[in-house]
Amino acid sequence: MAGISGGLTTNYIYACTRMRVRRSRLIPREDYLRMLNMGLPEITRFIGDTYYRPEIDELGTSFSGIDLVEVALSWNLAKEYQSILELVPGDLKYFTASYLRRWDIQNIVTILRGKVQEARSGKIKEVLIPAGRLDKVALDRLLAEESPERVVEALKGESIYPILERELPGAMESGSFARLENELYKGYYAQLIADARAGIKGGKMFLRYVELEIDIRNIQNLFRLRVGRIHEDVRELMIPGGSFSIEELQRLSGLEDRDEFIDALKKQVKALPLLNALEAIRGKEHLHEIEVALTRVQLDQMERMSKRYPFTVLPVLVYLEEKKYEVANLRALARGKEANLPGERLQGYLVM
Amino acid sequence: MVDVGMTLEMVEASQMGMKAIGAALAVGLTGIASGIAEMTVGSAAVGATAENRDVFGLVLLLTVIPETIVIFGLVVALLLLF
Known part of the structure; x- marks a missing residue:
């Protein structure tokens, strides 16, 4: 019962x-x-027999095919996350809400991109997942705004507003939201660390999760950069706050040879499961396989931590993360089947 | 405890009193322990039942298992008294 008060x-x-x-x-x-051996209608029926039934039934009259699956999954995820936020008590709620802010970033960036491309509000709304602090009503208000600048203006008072205000002109000029998105997520992780260190009970456990998440994200980014053959200054692209310093990550990204890179990475890593995963990655060619392997390690590590500290924020975070990947898996399956991809190929993209 | 000046009746009464205190402690302390254990099991039981009503019978059984602690205490108390 580490990190909790008696009452x-x-x-x-x-x-x-x-x-x-x-x-x-x-x-x-x-x-x-x-499901890998099923077609899209069978997958839809299969999902409809599980706890996704209310969404599939409700949306069945308005959508069909892949759109039905996509929207039903998004609705279910949002509903589930909001219900958890209502269910968890005290400090757990504080940390859960802190974690769920990532969906606000995703939604805001989606709205901004949609507005720049002059997409219809209804179309943008279909891909939003109101699982964070900004609920359906708040997102509808943002969607009603005419331009990206007005959207950002409407977010005045939110913690991400300063970053949005600073980065939007550059994003509008270049036509790319990549830097804005990076900065928002870096701000998000910095806020998570600040929340974990705010002196609230259970913060230590939350911090351990945040550090693990940042480490895995940074390692994934390093592998992505290698595939993209980017060896220049990567300091801007890395997330500070993990167990690797930004300088170390910069040095690692400079290593040309893949085996040398993995060896150097292994020297910095202490956790045995991650070491094993890095060794296994040596034989993997495709980026998606590496990403899935690292995600799996993160989930396993979180699960292990949640068993060690069963009454902390960790079991909640494990569920939130696994639910996120379940929805991502089902979406990948449905999209893959829609595109007639073979089951063996799709399997490599699933976090199982 | 036995004082030189105490009569046999006084000694017997004192022994009876000690037994009563022992019995009270045996029931009282095990009762508190059962309560704490049931609090933990009960919270988890309510949580599990809220998600899946089918487990109600099973978790009810699990919730009352810590009762054995107080039953042992009661048995010890009865043995002390009679």
Whole structure:
């Protein structure tokens, strides 16, 4: 019961048990393997027989095919995250809300991109996932704004406003939102670290999760940069706050030879599962395989930590992360089947 | 405890009193321990039932298992008293 106060113990046990039960209901590996051999209508029916049924039934009259699956998954994810936010008590709520702010960033960047490309509000709305602090009503208000500048102006008072205000002119000029997005996510991780160190009980555990997430994200980015053959200054692209310093990451990105790079990375890493995963990555060619392997390590590591500290924020975060990947898997499956991709190829993209 | 000046009746009464205190402690402390254990199991049980009603029977059984602690205390108390 590390990191919790006596009076709140029962609430923590209650919430963490609910998360564990929900986690046990997530789609298992065998079902993914079965779905790989199905067509899109069968996958839709299969999903409709699980806890996605209310969304599939509700949206069945308005959407069909791949759109139905996509929108139903997004709605379910948003509903699930909002219900968890209502369910978790005290400090857990604070950390959960802090974690869920990433969806605000995703939604805002989607709206900005949509506005720049002059997409219809209805079309943008279909791809939004109101799982963060900004709910459906707040997002509708943003969608009603005419230009990206007005959208940013409407966000005055939000913690991400200063970054948006600083980066939007450059993004509008260059026509690329990549830098804006990077800065927003760097700000998000900096805020997570600040929240974890704010002196609230359980912050230490939350910090461990944040550091793990940053490390995995940085390693994934290093592999992406290698595939893109970018060896110049990568300091701007890395997320500070993990167990690697930005200078170390810069040095690692400069290594030309792949085996040398993996060896250097292994010297910096202490966690055994990550070391094993890096060794396994040596034989992998494709970037998506590397990314999936690293994501799997992150989830396994989080799961291990949540078992060691069962009544902290960790079981909640494990469920939130696994649910996110379940939705991503189902979306990839549905999209892949729509594009007639073979099952073996799709399997490589799934985090199972 | 036995004072030179104490009569046999006084000694017997004192022994009876000690037994009563022992019995009270046996029931009282195990009762508190059961309560703490049931608080933990009960919270998890309510959480599990909220997600899946089918497990109600099973978690009810698990919730009352810590009762054995207080039952042992009660048995010890009865053995002390009778």
